[in-house]
Amino acid sequence: MEFQVTASLLDACVLAAVAEEDTYGYALTQRLRAVVDVSESTLYPVLRRLQKQGLLSTYDQPHNGRNRRYYVVSPLGRQEHRANQEAWESFKSRIDRLIDGAASAAATDGVEGVPA
Amino acid sequence: MSDHTNMSMSEYLADLEKHLHTLPKEERSEALRFFEEYLHDQYEPAAATADAAAAAADAAAAATDAAATAAKAGITGSSLPTPKEAAARIKAELALNEADARPGIRRLAKGVWLTFLAVVAAPLAGALAITAAALVFSLLLVCALLSLSCALVAVSLVLAGIVEMVIGAYLVPQDFPAAIFDFGLGLVCLGIGVFSGIASLALSRNALRGVANLARRLLSRIKREARTAAIHLSKGQGGIA
Numbered sequence: 600m601e602f603q604v605t606a607s608l609l610d611a612c613v614l615a616a617v618a619e620e621d622t623y624g625y626a627l628t629q630r631l632r633a634v635v636d637v638s639e640s641t642l643y644p645v646l647r648r649l650q651k652q653g654l655l656s657t658y659d660q661p662h663n664g665r666n667r668r669y670y671v672v673s674p675l676g677r678q679e680h681r682a683n684q685e686a687w688e689s690f691k692s693r694i695d696r697l698i699d700g701a702a703s704a705a706a707t708d709g710v711e712g713v714p715a
Numbered sequence: 716m717s718d719h720t721n722m723s724m725s726e727y728l729a730d731l732e733k734h735l736h737t738l739p740k741e742e743r744s745e746a747l748r749f750f751e752e753y754l755h756d757q758y759e760p761a762a763a764t765a766d767a768a769a770a771a772a773d774a775a776a777a778a779t780d781a782a783a784t785a786a787k788a789g790i791t792g793s794s795l796p797t798p799k800e801a802a803a804r805i806k807a808e809l810a811l812n813e814a815d816a817r818p819g820i821r822r823l824a825k826g827v828w829l830t831f832l833a834v835v836a837a838p839l840a841g842a843l844a845i846t847a848a849a850l851v852f853s854l855l856l857v858c859a860l861l862s863l864s865c866a867l868v869a870v871s872l873v874l875a876g877i878v879e880m881v882i883g884a885y886l887v888p889q890d891f892p893a894a895i896f897d898f899g900l901g902l903v904c905l906g907i908g909v910f911s912g913i914a915s916l917a918l919s920r921n922a923l924r925g926v927a928n929l930a931r932r933l934l935s936r937i938k939r940e941a942r943t944a945a946i947h948l949s950k951g952q953g954g955i956a
Contacts, residue, residue, distance in 0.1 A: 606942030624749055625756030640796045643749050644808030663759065668752060 872908030
């Protein structure tokens with residue numbers, strides 16, 4: 600079963616990937632596509648939105664006779680990234696408890712009245 | 716859907732530009748730059764491998780040449796969507812951002828419209844949007860009709876009051892007690908009319924505010940849905956991954 604990535608989760612993923620290291624459009628797309636199932640055209644709007652929200656900024660660097668636009672996380676973006684990390688940690692552990700809890704309940708199937 | 720896999724890079728970009736012509740100049744050139752860079756980067760590694768034998772000093776130039784050749788040969792192998800789809804996504808996102816940046820009741824209508832445009836580009840959220848729009852519209856209609864009927868009652872009470880008072884004034888020489896009665900009745904009507912007019916105005920303003928708040932909440936929900944829907948809409952429609 601495939602879980603769908605929501606817009607807010609994708610925003611968090613993009614921010615995290617750029618926080619890892621400054622990167623450019625193509626590399627960022629490949630990095631994300633290795634992890635989440637998104638189309639190549641999805642990322643431009645996300646990057647543009649994060650840029651407008653002041654979470655990302657850009658700088659140009661020459662590459663093979665042209666300029667490559669690199670994305671970098673702003674101080675505000677760092678804050679947001681840390682908040683995302685905490686939110687994700689809490690979300691993940693709640694879901695883990697539920698799913699793992701269900702798994703261990705299935706393992707002890709037939710034993711009734713087991714205190715949680 | 717037009718086949719865009721045989722397009723050259725410049726054809727792709729020209730087509731994209733055409734589909735983005737409604738956007739502000741800055742937004743358009745930002746988007747074009749991104750996709751141009753993306754296509755260059757996409758073909759560069761392949762081109763560089765093909766020219767691995769080239770001298771290290773020439774590698775960069777060779778890579779650029781090879782990339783240009785690849786570009787001319789067409790963007791085969793690219794999983795980019797058609798220029799039209801890419802443009803729709805960009806426009807949708809811009810519309811959603813615009814809608815975010817517009818607070819206030821008066822600008823809410825603009826926000827609703829822009830979100831509608833975005834939703835059209837991401838039809839998966841369409842059902843939700845249409846339901847919400849219908850709900851908000853009918854609530855607005857109810858508010859408007861209620862306010863209108865309250866206003867009509869108030870206006871007719873005021874008019875009746877004035878007429879009664881005039882009749883009362885005419886009756887003074889003939890029948891003083893009846894004149895006083897009519898005048899008094901007129902005053903009562905006028906008073907109730909003015910009071911209910913003010914009350915209905917306040918009521919309709921509050922009701923309107925309520926509907927606006929509801930619309931705003933629905934709007935932000937739909938925007939979330941539209942963004943998520945857009946992610947999954949554009950996935951798998953590139954058709955050539």
